[in-house]
Amino acid sequence: xxxxxxxxxxxxxxxxxxxxxxxxxxxxxxxxxxxxxxxxxxxxxxxxxxxxxxxxxxxxxxxxxxxxxxxxxxxxxxxxxxxxxxxxxxxxxxxxxxxxxxxxxxxxxxxxxxxxxxxxxxxxxxxxxxxxxxxxxxxxxxxxxxxxxxxxxxxxxxxxxxxxxxxxxxxxx
Numbered sequence: 001x002x003x004x005x006x007x008x009x010x011x012x013x014x015x016x017x018x019x020x021x022x023x024x025x026x027x028x029x030x031x032x033x034x035x036x037x038x039x040x041x042x043x044x045x046x047x048x049x050x051x052x053x054x055x056x057x058x059x060x061x062x063x064x065x066x067x068x069x070x071x072x073x074x075x076x077x078x079x080x081x082x083x084x085x086x087x088x089x090x091x092x093x094x095x096x097x098x099x100x101x102x103x104x105x106x107x108x109x110x111x112x113x114x115x116x117x118x119x120x121x122x123x124x125x126x127x128x129x130x131x132x133x134x135x136x137x138x139x140x141x142x143x144x145x146x147x148x149x150x151x152x153x154x155x156x157x158x159x160x161x162x163x164x165x166x167x168x169x170x171x172x173x
Contacts, residue, residue, distance in 0.1 A: 008039040008066035010048065020055045027056030034059055035090065037066030044076050053085055062088040065122060077111050087115065090142055092122035098131035102138070109137040125151075129168045 010016055026034050036052060038045035044066065053061060063086050070076040073094070080086045089112065093101030101120070109118045120132055121142030129146075132138045147162050148155035 008037060008045070008069055010038070016048070016051060019052050023052050023059065024055045027059040031059070033061060033087070035062045035064045037064040037090075039066040039069045042069070042071035044070060044079050046079055046082075049083065053083060057085065059085060060087050061085040062090050062119065064090045065092065067091050068094075068122070073108060074111055077108060077116070081112065081116065088117045088119045088140075090119045090121045093118075093120050098128045101128075102131055102135035106135060106137040126165065126168060129165060133169045 010019065023034060023036070036049065038048040038052075040048075044063075053059075061083070063080050067073065067076055067080075067089050068091055073091075077089065080089060089108075091105070091108075093105045096104075105118050105120055112118060117140060118137065119140050119142055120128075120138060121144070123145075124132075124141055124143045125146050129141060129143070132141055143162075143165060145151040145153055145155075146165060147157045149158050149161055
């Protein structure tokens with residue numbers, strides 16, 4: 001994840017330069033992709049995103065959960081589509097139970113089209129993965145705490161937890 005501070009913005013020009021340097025370094029290392037995203041005043045911060053992404057235009061990007069802070073997710077999807085590098089949008093799917101989120105994620109996936117994958121993440125647990133496994137528009141998921149023991153963000157990821165989570169998915173998952 002390319003960010004220097006908590007939140008979805010930056011503190012100033014020095015931080016922007018640091019982010020650009022990290023993003024360019026990742027591209028030079030040949031990484032598969034980076035996780036990036038900025039928001040301000042309830043919308044994606046397109047200028048800041050463009051400033052960071054421009055230093056390595058070939059590096060693929062997952063738009064992180066800054067997406068979840070926007071007031072108009074459909075407009076944010078449209079804005080994200082303007083960046084050819086963005087191939088995933090990491091999102092909790094909004095509020096409600098996982099069935100409601102599945103419906104919303106499916107709508108958003110239709111809007112995003114085939115180039116951008118909606119990547120559910122944030123609070124995924126075994127129940128969420130069961131629902132998402134049956135959600136036709138979802139092909140991937142991002143788990144955090146569910147792969148850890150105890151299930152807190154500071155605990156180590158355990159192969160046994162990942163294995164148990166994978167068993168909840170269809171054979172191709």
